[in-house]
Amino acid sequence: MTTLTLQHDTDDIDTVASVLGQMYPKVRFDPPRGKVHFQADIRGDEQLSLARLTMGFHAQVTVEPEGVFTSAMLLGGRLRTIHGDGGNAGGVIFGQEETAAEYNGSELLVVNLPEASLIRRAVRANGADSGIVxxxxxxxxPEHAALWVQAVSHVHRSVVQVESAFENDIIRTAAFDYLLALATTALPFEVITRVPPGIGAGKATVRRAVAYMDSHLADAITMADIAAAARVSPRGLQAGFQRHLDMTPMTYLRRARLAEAHRELLHDPTRTIKAVAEKWGFSNQGRFTRMRREVYGIEEGTR
Structure with a gap:
């Protein structure tokens, strides 16, 4: 199995952009304030990669991590994103959508989890043949944050940073597979199964549409809105979803909203089924109950 090792120490912002561009397909920098100092030690293989980064400058960096999820843990300095800072327990996680972060002398330990690797590991754990994440x-x-931090730190220190262990395919594969397995439990992923084999990482248009719908589940969005966000025509979007997910975009949207409603009912006993169903766009309570029973096995008359 081919391994990846990249090491850089530079004060040239173009080199910084080039290195980050090898991690993410699309990277955009705002002009940094003050001097630039950047160090990177990136190691991995096709399963995943870990990176120790020193972002020794003050600037906003925008990335679009197509086909990869990133878990960034702050070891020093400051990091600010729309999703919070990396100082939260277990750091900050992003993927499937364009994300901007403000770095200011940030020391980071980053795990990049390819979507295809997560899908393979997650659907296997769920007893399925295929799916999407x-x-x-x-x-x-919260209940797994400390374990995630400990596991990532241990694998980085004891496997990735030890040359003999990192170059040993058996040791490295076992360690990376452990992180992938833990990620499907410790990180906030939902696995949707019963989709055709071959979805892989999906097409960029489908990923953009999914990311847009996931971030607007509580909003009144239309097919035209989704198509515009995916940068494709409504007809093209329909065809892409049928080809790669064997469902329409609106079917995906209903399933995603159903998942949110189901989660809310499980975690907030003060909410009525009718109120939660209406909140997530299900005006017919009977139909909502039937859908929930079919997907989650909830018996009629129970929450």
Missing amino acids: RLQGHHPR
Whole structure:
């Protein structure tokens, strides 16, 4: 199995952009304030990669991590994103959508989890043959945050930074597979199964549409809105979803809203089924109950 090792120490912002461009397909910099100092030690393989980064400058960097989820833990300095800062327990997680972050002397330990690797690991854990992964939050689940931090730190220190261990395919693969397995539990992913084999990482247009819908589940959005966000025509969007997910965009939207409604009912006993159903766009309570029973096995008359 081919390994990746990249090490850089530079004060040239173009080199910084080039290095980050090898991690993410699209990177955009605002002009940095003050002097630039950047160090990177990136190691991994096709399963995943870990990076120790020193962002020794003050600037906003925007990335679009197509096909990869990123977990960034702040070790020093400051980091600010729309999803919070990396100082939260377990850091900040992003993926599937363009994300801007303000770095100011940031020391980071970053895990990049390819979407395809997560799908393979997650659907296997769920007893399925195929599926897609949705990011439903931007921080590790509270009950698993400490374990995630410990596991990432241990693998980085004991495997990635030890040359003999890192170059040993058996040791490295086992360590990375452990992180992938833990990620499907510790990080806020939902696995949607019963989709055709071959979805892989999906097409960029479908990923953009999914990211837009996931971030606007509580909003009144139309097919035209979704198509515009995906930068494709409504007909093209319909065709893409049918080809890659075997469902329409609106079917995906209903399933995603159903998942949010189901979660809310489980975690907030003060809310009525009718109120929650209406909040998430289900005007017919009977139909909502039937859908929930079909997907989650909830018996009629129970929450």
